[in-house]
Amino acid sequence: MTAELPLKIALYTGxxxxxxxxxxxxxxxxxGINTIEFITDTGDIAADVLVxxxxxxxxxxxxxxxxxxxxIRSFIEKGGTYIGICAGTYFALRFHExxxxxxxxxxxxxxxxxxxxxxxxxxxxxxxxxxxxxFVFHPVREAxxxxxxxxxxxAPLYGGPGILSANAEPLASYSQFTPKTMFLCGKEEARQALxxxxxxxxxxxxxxxxxxxxxxxxxxxxxxxxxxLIALLSKIPHRGYHVEPTGSQIKGNEKRTWIKEVxxxxxxxxxxxxxLQNYQWKIGEKMYDPERLAYFFQACFKLVSFxxxxxxxxxxxxxxxxxxxxxxxVRNLGPDAAQAEILLEGIKTLTSDLYSLYFSTLQPPQxxxxx
Amino acid sequence: xxLYTDLIAVVDLDAGEVEEVDIEEDFIEKNIGGACAxxxxxxxxxxxxxxxxxxxxxxxxxxxxxxxVTAKKNGTVCHSAFNWFSGPELKLSGFxxxxxxxxxxxxxxxWLHDEIADIESTDLWGKNTWETTAYxxxxxxxxxxxxxxxxxxxxKKSGAALLVNNYWGTDDRNGLAAVLGEKNVKAVAMxxxxxxxxxxxxxxxxxxxxxxxxxxxxxxxxxAPVEGLEAITQRFDACFNCPYACRNFVETGENEGVVxxxxxxxxxxxxxxxxxxxxxxxxxCYQLGxxxxxxxxxxxxxxxxxxxxxxxxxxxxxxxxLGVCPILDQFGIDEEAAVRAITAGTGLEISADTLDDIVSxx
Ligand code: SF4
Numbered sequence: 001m002t003a004e005l006p007l008k009i010a011l012y013t014g015x016x017x018x019x020x021x022x023x024x025x026x027x028x029x030x031x032g033i034n035t036i037e038f039i040t041d042t043g044d045i046a047a048d049v050l051v052x053x054x055x056x057x058x059x060x061x062x063x064x065x066x067x068x069x070x071x072i073r074s075f076i077e078k079g080g081t082y083i084g085i086c087a088g089t090y091f092a093l094r095f096h097e098x099x100x101x102x103x104x105x106x107x108x109x110x111x112x113x114x115x116x117x118x119x120x121x122x123x124x125x126x127x128x129x130x131x132x133x134x135f136v137f138h139p140v141r142e143a144x145x146x147x148x149x150x151x152x153x154x155a156p157l158y159g160g161p162g163i164l165s166a167n168a169e170p171l172a173s174y175s176q177f178t179p180k181t182m183f184l185c186g187k188e189e190a191r192q193a194l195x196x197x198x199x200x201x202x203x204x205x206x207x208x209x210x211x212x213x214x215x216x217x218x219x220x221x222x223x224x225x226x227x228x229l230i231a232l233l234s235k236i237p238h239r240g241y242h243v244e245p246t247g248s249q250i251k252g253n254e255k256r257t258w259i260k261e262v263x264x265x266x267x268x269x270x271x272x273x274x275x276l277q278n279y280q281w282k283i284g285e286k287m288y289d290p291e292r293l294a295y296f297f298q299a300c301f302k303l304v305s306f307x308x309x310x311x312x313x314x315x316x317x318x319x320x321x322x323x324x325x326x327x328x329x330v331r332n333l334g335p336d337a338a339q340a341e342i343l344l345e346g347i348k349t350l351t352s353d354l355y356s357l358y359f360s361t362l363q364p365p366q367x368x369x370x371x
Numbered sequence: 372x373x374l375y376t377d378l379i380a381v382v383d384l385d386a387g388e389v390e391e392v393d394i395e396e397d398f399i400e401k402n403i404g405g406a407c408a409x410x411x412x413x414x415x416x417x418x419x420x421x422x423x424x425x426x427x428x429x430x431x432x433x434x435x436x437x438x439x440v441t442a443k444k445n446g447t448v449c450h451s452a453f454n455w456f457s458g459p460e461l462k463l464s465g466f467x468x469x470x471x472x473x474x475x476x477x478x479x480x481x482w483l484h485d486e487i488a489d490i491e492s493t494d495l496w497g498k499n500t501w502e503t504t505a506y507x508x509x510x511x512x513x514x515x516x517x518x519x520x521x522x523x524x525x526x527k528k529s530g531a532a533l534l535v536n537n538y539w540g541t542d543d544r545n546g547l548a549a550v551l552g553e554k555n556v557k558a559v560a561m562x563x564x565x566x567x568x569x570x571x572x573x574x575x576x577x578x579x580x581x582x583x584x585x586x587x588x589x590x591x592x593x594x595a596p597v598e599g600l601e602a603i604t605q606r607f608d609a610c611f612n613c614p615y616a617c618r619n620f621v622e623t624g625e626n627e628g629v630v631x632x633x634x635x636x637x638x639x640x641x642x643x644x645x646x647x648x649x650x651x652x653x654x655x656c657y658q659l660g661x662x663x664x665x666x667x668x669x670x671x672x673x674x675x676x677x678x679x680x681x682x683x684x685x686x687x688x689x690x691x692x693l694g695v696c697p698i699l700d701q702f703g704i705d706e707e708a709a710v711r712a713i714t715a716g717t718g719l720e721i722s723a724d725t726l727d728d729i730v731s732x733x
Pocket of ligand 1: 434436454455608609610611613614615616617618696697698699
């Protein structure tokens with residue numbers, strides 16, 4: 001009997017994943033879902049759900065590789081649920097005779113691909129990605145209105161696709177722009193590219209299922225979209241996966257010393273990251289700016305501040321040293337994209353480890369797994 | 372405690388340890404803040420140097436840029452002020468007050484950030500204040516770090532030592548930079564992203580706005596009123612949240628210049644320098660961390676003998692307690708609104724009489 005075990009979510013945070021997975025974690029956590037495991041490869045997915053969120057689908061694939069892709073396919077075929085958001089959706093779609101051996105489990109066409117995209121009017125670094133003989137272009141950013149289940153909700157779009165047609169069931173479509181929508185090309189071209197197109201689709205594959213989101217329903221500033229995401233997650237069957245606690249329990253002086261060291265270096269890193277200026281790094285096909293790095297440090301700081309207030313916490317011994325190393329890397333960071341990438345991967349791992357400790361500190365011990 | 376961040380850092384320089392002490396409501400009720408609170412801490416930790424923020428420092432209240440440094444010099448309790456962005460930054464670092472007790476064996480700097488106080492040993496001794504600030508910002512990776520630095524004047528315990536905030540002189544009229552020098556403290560670097568809570572935000576903001584409106588209606592000028600200064604001024608700067616941009620920036624060379632503190636410039640002119648020469652000399656004074664009140668030769672000022680204490684004048688004690696710049700007094704701050712801001716901000720019942728009473732103890 002395994003029904004007592006909660007839904008377990010494996011969240012991909014490895015290469016190619018941007019910072020938007022933090023939104024996913026925060027939103028789920030604020031709805032009481034704390035059974036999230038962070039994975040950086042897809043070799044063995046022991047969870048009910050695999051989430052691949054925003055980032056760079058080219059980098060995702062080059063890291064996950066053919067073997068990882070076949071493991072994801074097998075995870076779905078055996079009853080797992082795949083949730084793709086933005087990059088995670090491109091990764092799962094076979095569109096325009098996709099020449100890449102990505103997941104390709106849903107056949108469809110995207111509306112934001114063109115041989116000659118409309119002229120760009122702002123944020124050129126966010127507008128185009130070369131793809132085959134044309135470009136994937138991003139007509140708008142920020143909040144858009146979606147038609148979902150017969151009513152409208154808002155969610156932000158940061159590069160996710162409009163889906164023209166697919167061998168999948170449509171759940172939501174782009175219906176309107178909002179006063180907060182930022183146009184990267186002319187309004188009319190944006191309208192043509194997006195409105196009426198699918199924003200969320202689902203498809204059953206063998207015993208499993210895929211949900212592919214264009215917009216970020218998980219963004220914490222969009223409570224209606226958050227609620228729908230949670231409602232959707234609540235329908236996913238629990239298959240009885242156990243979440244192992246991370247780290248070891250510490251308290252008293254040991255805890256105080258550990259947390260102080262972590263806080264010291266996370267604070268230093270955060271301040272140095274906010275102090276970085278005028279750099280942009282091209283990592284894979286995506287442009288990163290200091291704000292992204294600062295976002296991770298900020299998330300770490302928030303988690304450390306929570307742990308600081310607890311009597312007894314879970315801890316990983318080498319985190320202070322890792323935080324220190326990352327801080328020194330931030331302080332020495334210049335325009336070199338390779339250095340920025342090392343730092344980005346390091347801070348992602350630190351952030352996910354701190355989230356794991358946060359969840360393990362929060363969670364009461366789970367029921368033992370029944371053989 | 373509302374209007375303050377939570378902690379007092381008690382830095383034991385002998386032991387190289389920091390104790391973090393919570394700020395109690397009772398402490399603020401009895402001492403309000405700034406110079407008065409520093410006094411109380413000095414009684415508790417004799418022979419220390421106290422850095423403190425006023426009750427309004429770092430808030431929306433106009434001119435709330437002031438921080439106060441307090442120490443005993445030749446047996447007399449002395450206060451000096453620092454402003455620009457360092458008062459607010461000290462508070463937002465998480466430490467509304469810092470007690471520096473004992474003496475470090477070797478030169479150190481103190482790094483205050485996000486409720487962490489780090490004592491860092493340093494080989495910055497011998498570097499001028501500009502080099503020190505530039506080094507700390509580079510080393511710690513953040514240009515918005517505010518520093519309080521001593522130069523050669525403080526290192527040599529000169530009677531004319533002057534505490535420097537980043538690159539510019541503070542109103543360290545009592546040469547407390549020399550006391551930091553005695554303690555082997557080269558600098559205090561501060562940066563924080565803390566927040567202060569306000570007990571009744573609407574009332575607080577309305578009182579602050581009243582004061583701001585009153586000030587704005589009377590402020591008709593920019594810069595320091597010094598003859599000939601405007602002609603050589605490139606721009607006017609203001610400290611944190613101050614409606615009177617009293618600080619002239621004067622270029623002294625290619626990519627170089629000095630932010631003028633009126634009294635210092637006037638002192639140099641009183642020593643016979645013309646305004647341009649005075650501005651150039653002031654830059655050197657700030658680099659060496661010396662106060663031109665005592666002479667026009669910056670190098671000679673690094674080895675001056677002890678100077679008499681300069682007590683707070685007129686209403687300065689009131690401003691030093693609130694954490695508001697006393698230069699604004701010339702425009703007539705609405706004191707009743709200021710008291711309302713304190714009451715609304717802290718949630719404590721503090722009357723104008725109580726405040727005056729506490730300030731009168733200075
Ligand atoms: S009056 Fe001048 S010195 Fe005082 S806070 Fe304003 S700008 Fe700064």
